[in-house]
Amino acid sequence: MNLEDIARRAGVSRSTVSRVVNGDARVSDEVRRRVQAVIREHGYHPNAAARSLASRRTRIFGLLIPRAVGSVFSDPFFPRLIEGAVGACNEADHNLMLLMDTTEDQRNIERLYQRVIRGRHLDGIVIASSVVDDPVVARLCEDDFPFVLVGRHPHHPEISFVDVNNREAARQAVAHLLQHGRRRIATICGPANVIPAIDRYGGYVSALLDAGLMPDQNLVRHSDFTSSGGYRAMRSLLPHHPDAVFCANDPMAFGALRALHETGLRTPEDVAVIGFDGLEEGESTTPPLSTVFQDTRALGREAVRALLDITQRSRKGGGVRRLLTARLLLRRSCGCAQQPQKSPGGTSSRDSP
Template sequence: MTSTPPRRKRATVHDVAREAGVSRGTISRLLTGEGYVSAEAREAIEAAIRKVGYVPSTTARNLVRQRTNAVGFVVHEPHSLFLEDPNIGEILLGANEALSEDDYQMVCLVIGSDRDSERVARYLRGGFVDGAVVVSARAHDPITAVMRTSQLPVAFVGHPPDLQGQSWVGIDNLASAQEITARLLATGRRRVGMIAAALDRDSGADRLAGFTRALGDRFDPALVAPVDLYSYSEGAAAMSALLERAPDLDGVFAASDALAAGALDALRRAGRRVPEDVGLVGFDDSAWARRCTPQLSTVVQPAAGLGRAAARSVLAQIAGDQTEPAAILLDTPIAWRASA
């Protein structure tokens, strides 16, 4: 019969003081950087910390400073899409990079239901984070209201229509959608449809508006297939529906690369060649665009840059360097490839 080894006791500041032969107050001054510590004492303390394996706790220091050194990363998407959408991952990594540079931790908070909204709202009001980056907020989103009333430093990725006096980072979805639709039309396409997603968000609504503006008098609302999410499966289903509705369709703008990848497979199943029979363009320049065959023509959305800019805005608010709401727009060039 084997016995469980005793759990090793965590080293404390008392152990360091005993090993270094100095007072706990001297150790505190060294760890907090507040007050003088001689070179001899500093050397003895650092050697003692290494010997006893002491890891300073930030809890007490954060209580004094009223800081958690954590920033929430709030994503209002179903859990499945959080894993499927590479843009969210790129935004997350960009934000984490900026936070890490300032020694801040990221706390991921995914909202996939009303219950999640209530739980996350309680967490944000509870003082567990110093600020938040919010992704995919919709119109009348309860998290937007929480951010507004809590006075928590925040930066939104995107611009919900009911955003009031809060910082945001985004792209010009309308102009970008208009430009890539115009380029698709310039290839000679005459019956061009759109798979439009997330119309309850600024990104989805603005991409549809840009598509409509590019077509002008040629816009046909019957050639728009609205879906809820920027997902592969919804793109495939919408493409099949468009082909049934308009068999002569020869061009499609999908509001995301994931939608376009689904549309591409649906076109193949229907015996349509891309780009010979149907020109297809997407939006994002995500991994979806580069893995498709042919590769997708698409709008380049700087997802990691959006995350970095949003996180830096939050950090500037926390530090008191940004006292007024900021609105930051990043560029979106077009990557023109073989699908159109």
């Protein structure tokens, strides 16, 4: 079956069928439903190459994770992000190309550009875990190539992004520890050049200053978002006698809990702990981990939807700035006595002003 056959059965022109197949908005809802019913009835699948030539679109999005391949699948954040992005692509009849490469090496960037982006093998790209002054972002802006960041850009607010309010969520987490009477609150941050880590550290500092406490650099450690990194950071903090620790992600908090347990310190009696992510694994730690819940799958979904908004409506250079909700998920590790809360199943989002 071809477009002419579908057009004849639906009682429309071939060009109308082509518009429906390519997602063109210049078709009435009634005609679109009629054409789609014929397509479903006869199991028609358009030729991908011909479709791309006609529409000048590949219907392929890229998801760039600027990390080494091994670290991507050992970090629970990225599989969940990928799952959400794939789901949104499937809903939109797009494919997702997964790109994993470190962007610190200029040769890697050049290979990526020549192989994929300059060749226009993609309609757009989502960048996860962006760092300050990421050279890939600069190149994409120069080439006017559609892209969306997972995480805001600190220097260019016009760049499209999907994020949670990391600073405010971290401030609330540390303020909660202060409400428990903790005063020597440490933090285990992520890498110093990663934007969410910077924002979460900013929220930590804001909460202390609001309480009239000066941040103590002896209580600050940077780590690599891994459980082993959190473990090492917690061990190095212990000589400074913290009574609580806010970790910038859940895997580092898991490592911190392990370090406290091995040294005979009780959580939360001796050292309270709060993480950030809301990973399901936190429900089964000892004690269950209090954390800031962010729906990582929703971040992936909303990033793809924002990219669709840009590519389909020709909104280039910005204008899509979407914030998802984040909230405290209080369990035993912070000192709360209520029953452990289950991780929420979803989250809402809004376009930021």
